[in-house]
Amino acid sequence: MARGRAPGYDSQRETILARAAELFAMRGYAGTSMNEVAEACGLSKPALYHYFKDKYALLVNIAEGHVLRLEAVVDEVLDQQLPAQEHLGQLIRCFVEEYADAQHAHRVLTEDIRFLNDDDRERILERERRVVSAFSKVIRQIRPEIDDARMATPLTMLLFGMINWMFTWLKPDGELTYEAMATVVADLFFGGIPAVRLPIQPIQP
Incomplete structure (x- = not known):
């Protein structure tokens, strides 16, 4: 009979991913060792390997887990069946709020995806493309x-430019909250999109 997982296994696993994402974000994937991850989690190295077989597995889980959460946000908003402008406004608010709690994972996704093998990278990028397509x-x-x-x-990528890099300058404990900035981003985009002058000649595919 297979041995079941110990109580708290999933919680400990998420804690490891969060600590690893923080280290990767600060030091880079290549500059972080499994010893450092174990120490940050208060675990022995053998205990860490009980949850993840190697550092690469941590990277895959951090990057793909982040994109999966973004896909879930897209689906949740879609299920609300809102008018188009309200739909986009809700997507903006939900993404800014999601990034508020996933700054490290997002940095790992944007900066360390180059360390993934071709199959893993393409799978995760395809999920990213679905998110962009929804917007x-x-x-x-x-x-x-x-x-x-x-x-x-x-225009979608310009919008993501505002959302994606907010974590590089917005202080979590500052006067501006992520909720307040989500409204600012939506106002800027909705105020600006009617003023966009389209190219006279269609852009070639």
């Missing part, structure tokens, strides 16, 4: 004519 689809609904100019994806 792009709503933006096209808000301003349909951008479809002909092939500007939906560039």
Whole structure:
């Protein structure tokens, strides 16, 4: 009979991923050892290997876990069946709030994905593309004519530029909260998208 998992296994596993993400974000994946991860978690190295077979497994779980959570946010908002502008506004708010608690994992995803093998990297990038596509689809609904100019994806990436890098300058304990900044991002985008001048000639695919 297979031995069951000890109580608290999943909780300890999530703690390890959080500590590893923090170390990878600060020192880089290549600059962090399993000894350092174990020490940060208050575990022995053999105990750490009980949860993850190697440092690479930590990287895959951190990067893919982050994207999976973003996909879940997209699905939760989609299920609300909101009008297009409300839909995008809710996506913006939910993503900013998600990033508030996932700053380290997001940095790992953006900076250390190059260390993944081809199959793992492509699988995770495909999930990222689904997230971007969900935003792009709503933006096209808000301003349909951008479809002909092939500007939906560039506008989506500009929006992500505001959201993705907020963690590099916004202090969690500062006067500005993530909730307040989510409203600012939405206001900037909704105020700016009507003013975007589309290229006279469609952008070639």
